[in-house]
Amino acid sequence: MKYYIGVDVGTGSVRSALFDSHGNLVTIATEEIKIWTPSADYYEQSSSNIWNAVIHTIKKILLDSEVRKEDIGGIGFDATCSLVVIGENDSPVTVSPSGKAECNIIMWMDHRAVDQTERINSTQHYVLKNTGGQISVEMEPPKLLWIKENLPDTWKSATHFFDLADYLTWKATGNLTRSLCCLTCKWTYQADDQGHRGWNDEFWEMIGLDDFVKEKYQRCGTDVKSPGDVCGQGLTNEAAEQLGLVPGTAVGTSIIDAHAGVLGCVGCIAEDEHFTVPDITSRMTMICGTSTCHMIMSQEAIFVPGVWGPYYSPILPGLWSAEGGQTAAGKLIDFIVETHPAYGKLKGTASDRNVHIHEVLEERLIQLTNEHKVSSMSQLTKHLHIWPDFHGNRSPLSDPSLKGMISGLTLSSDMDDLAVKYLATVQALAYGTRHIIEELVKRGHKIELIYMCGGLSKNHVYVKTHVDVTGIPAILPNEKESVLLGAAMLGASASGNFANVQDAVKQMGGKGKLIKPDLQRRQFHDKKYQVFLRMVQHQREYTAIMDG
Numbered sequence: 153m154k155y156y157i158g159v160d161v162g163t164g165s166v167r168s169a170l171f172d173s174h175g176n177l178v179t180i181a182t183e184e185i186k187i188w189t190p191s192a193d194y195y196e197q198s199s200s201n202i203w204n205a206v207i208h209t210i211k212k213i214l215l216d217s218e219v220r221k222e223d224i225g226g227i228g229f230d231a232t233c234s235l236v237v238i239g240e241n242d243s244p245v246t247v248s249p250s251g252k253a254e255c256n257i258i259m260w261m262d263h264r265a266v267d268q269t270e271r272i273n274s275t276q277h278y279v280l281k282n283t284g285g286q287i288s289v290e291m292e293p294p295k296l297l298w299i300k301e302n303l304p305d306t307w308k309s310a311t312h313f314f315d316l317a318d319y320l321t322w323k324a325t326g327n328l329t330r331s332l333c334c335l336t337c338k339w340t341y342q343a344d345d346q347g348h349r350g351w352n353d354e355f356w357e358m359i360g361l362d363d364f365v366k367e368k369y370q371r372c373g374t375d376v377k378s379p380g381d382v383c384g385q386g387l388t389n390e391a392a393e394q395l396g397l398v399p400g401t402a403v404g405t406s407i408i409d410a411h412a413g414v415l416g417c418v419g420c421i422a423e424d425e426h427f428t429v430p431d432i433t434s435r436m437t438m439i440c441g442t443s444t445c446h447m448i449m450s451q452e453a454i455f456v457p458g459v460w461g462p463y464y465s466p467i468l469p470g471l472w473s474a475e476g477g478q479t480a481a482g483k484l485i486d487f488i489v490e491t492h493p494a495y496g497k498l499k500g501t502a503s504d505r506n507v508h509i510h511e512v513l514e515e516r517l518i519q520l521t522n523e524h525k526v527s528s529m530s531q532l533t534k535h536l537h538i539w540p541d542f543h544g545n546r547s548p549l550s551d552p553s554l555k556g557m558i559s560g561l562t563l564s565s566d567m568d569d570l571a572v573k574y575l576a577t578v579q580a581l582a583y584g585t586r587h588i589i590e591e592l593v594k595r596g597h598k599i600e601l602i603y604m605c606g607g608l609s610k611n612h613v614y615v616k617t618h619v620d621v622t623g624i625p626a627i628l629p630n631e632k633e634s635v636l637l638g639a640a641m642l643g644a645s646a647s648g649n650f651a652n653v654q655d656a657v658k659q660m661g662g663k664g665k666l667i668k669p670d671l672q673r674r675q676f677h678d679k680k681y682q683v684f685l686r687m688v689q690h691q692r693e694y695t696a697i698m699d700g
Contacts, residue, residue, distance in 0.1 A: 154225035154649055157213070158639030159206055160409060161185075161231035161316060163261070163442045166202060168209035169636040170217050173649065175660030177633055178219065181212035187259070190250045193266075195259035199236050199244055202257075202316075203323050210395045225649050226402035227324070227387070228380070228642025230412035230635060231316035232260045233338045235295045238312040238319070245306050247299060257316065258295045261443070261479065263544075265294035266552060272297070272359050279340045279355045284458045286550050290479070291338045297361060307363075313372045315339070317406035324391045324403050327384030330373030331406045333466035337475070338408070339372065343464045344453070345472075349376065378465055379407040379415075380645030380653035404642030410445035410475065411467050413437060415641050415653070416634030417603035418449075418468075419661020422627055427666050429627075430600040433471070436592075438585070438618070439635065440608035442483045446476035446547070446588050448597055456595045458548035459588070468654060474597070476547035476588035481581055482608050484542055484556075488577045489513075493565040510611050516571040517613070528673055529613075530579065530620070532572050536560035537680065538580035539687040548591040549688070557687050578614050582621035583677075583684040589622055602626040603664075605634035619669045621677045629664040 153172055160167045164187065169180040183205040188196040214221060235258045239245040244256035258264070269289040273280065280287055287293060292315065300307045314322065315334035322328060335341035343349045353365045364372060377383070383403045392399040407415070414437045421429050429435070437447045449471040453462040461474035480487075489495060489509065502509040521529045537559045544552030558576075562569070589599055602624050608614045609628055619626050631637055641656040650656040 153223070154647065155219050155223055156225055156640040156643045156647070157210060157227040158412075158636040158641075158643065159210070159227065159229045159320065160412065160635050160639055161202055161206075161229070161320065162409060163187075163232060163259070166205035166209055167636060168206065168213050169633055169640065170213045170219060171637060171640045171660065173225075173644070173659070175631060175637055175662050177631060177637075179213045179217045180633060180636065181209040181216070183209050188248065188250075188252070188255050190248055191264075193263040194249070195262040196248050196255040197234065197257040197259055198254040199238070199256055199319055200254060203320075206320065207394050210397070214396050221397050224397055224401055226404060226643030226645075226647035227397070228404040228639040228644075228646070229317055229320040229324070229406045230409045230639040231320060231406070233290065233292070233334065233408050234259045234316040235292050236314040236316055236319040237299070237306060237310045238314065239309045240311060245310050247303065247306060260290050261543075262295070263289050263552065265289055265298040268294040268297040268301070269552075275358050277355045277358055279342065279352050281455060282336070282340070282461060282463060284456065284460050284547070284550055287340070288460070288546065288550070289552050290546075293340060293359060293361070297359060300361065300363075310371060315408075317408060318373070321383045321403055321406045324387055325384035326388045328373065329375050329377050329383050329405055332376050332378050333407045333411050335373060335376055336463040336466050337411075337460065341376065345464055345470075377405040378469055379405055379411070379467065380642040380656070381405045382646045402643060402646040402648070404646035407467070407638070407642060409635055410439040410447060411473075412638030412642075413439035413445070413605050413635040414447045414467050415638030415657055416631070416636070417605050417629055419657035420603065420627055420629040420664045421661070422666040423663050424666045427625075434598045434600040435603060436589070436599045436601070437603040437605070439606045440481060440604060440614070441606040442481065444478045444481035444581070444585070444606075444608070446585065447473060448592060448599065449473045450597060454596045456548070456591055456597075458550040459591065460547075468657075469652070474592065476592065478540070478581060478584050479546045480540070480543040484540055484581070485574065485577055487542065488573055489570065492570045492573065494567045494570040497567055498570060510613070513571050513574050514613050516567060517575055520568060520571065528670075528676070529575065530617070530673055530676055533576040533579060533680070536572060536576045537683045537687060538576050539684065539691065540577065540580040540584055547588050554688065554691065557691055559687065575613065578617050579621070579680065580684065581614070582618045583681050585618055586622050586681060587685070589624075599624060604628055605632070615667060619667050620673045621681070623669045623671065623674060625669060626667045627664040628667065629662060631662050
């Protein structure tokens, strides 16, 4: 049997996993990676640190699995949409005000380029229609413009600008192929169902990056392929030696991490044989972790204000995709919990019992539900409301200036107060998802099923709250590492052992648990959702008063 390696570079770690040809996980290895924060809203990483973690984790899964390197059919990479800068002799070039050469990555969540983002959006150039009408501070053009304006030496000495996932395939193969997924979704590269592909010269000239036009885009990519297409000639001798693999082992063209999660989910069917999975264009995938991405595919281009896309073929060939999202999801839950006065007690209890803090909180919420004699756990937050945009709004309002809000605070600071605030935060994120879904449906999408993967999909309160708030059933894949599976599918596709990516998705997709909504809770959530929408109106009114 052949095996396939998936490598996922997330916000804080590199994970590598080995799957068999049926999509079954054999083993997984994780290594943390460094993050530098030289100033507020600045987040930086090191490509050398990340590649070393890739080496260590791949070697570990080979050692732990005892699978022969000759039996590895292919390898695929996914990563966050962070910007990597490389110079002469393939050396890192600093992106940091600190001047540290090793800090050569501006992370996806870095918000240093707000001014550049606003200026780019003021052009109202038509390429922005594919980014929900406005480019995000998390995308690459604002970051590139920031580098040119603030670090001129870096700008001049850079020989390559990579999306992180494409940097990984370059390190593995020596090939400068860029992923259609990365370039269309984060760089404004244009592709459509009429066969048109290419960069828009006018846009880059208009925003002050005409250097790329003059250079014929040599530094940001000219050879563009779809995820899972064969990248170069496979592993180079150097990379194969570093990773402990065979030279020439197939490498699939890369994909963004959230999009890998879609690949790992959409082939999954429900264990409940009475449930019929709807058409692939009616299935939304939520990749729930530090942030949350809401991914949906369609046969036609559907434009939704505040939602990124539509992009052509970034996940599966021939299908458009759109991406909503929440910049802070798991990060917000952690913030609310870890800054609460009762966090120390919670952490101690979880440690003593050797369980996750979310389990302790859920148990306390169940106890409070019984003690207060309310019909459901959700009722505990009847008078506590949260607007969750503590790090700005990605979708559907596309407003990075929005702030978080809490209404209904008291002087309580005990464990019960922490549990209820935790629940209210989860509910707020679910109302944010409902807000995104309503805008998608309003513009023409049809959503009949939600797949959920990522760290928060293991949180029962988070999952059930989202299902009840949206009124849409969800499937939780039995294979919990959907993102890694999606990355491995790229290697499987490139190996030639599967006809294409679609075939790998079908053969390796597996089964999952079906979660149905409790419609009796809908009326309560409808009321809280009204408050939710009113809160952002009030915030904007307050801002107008203070800025007036």
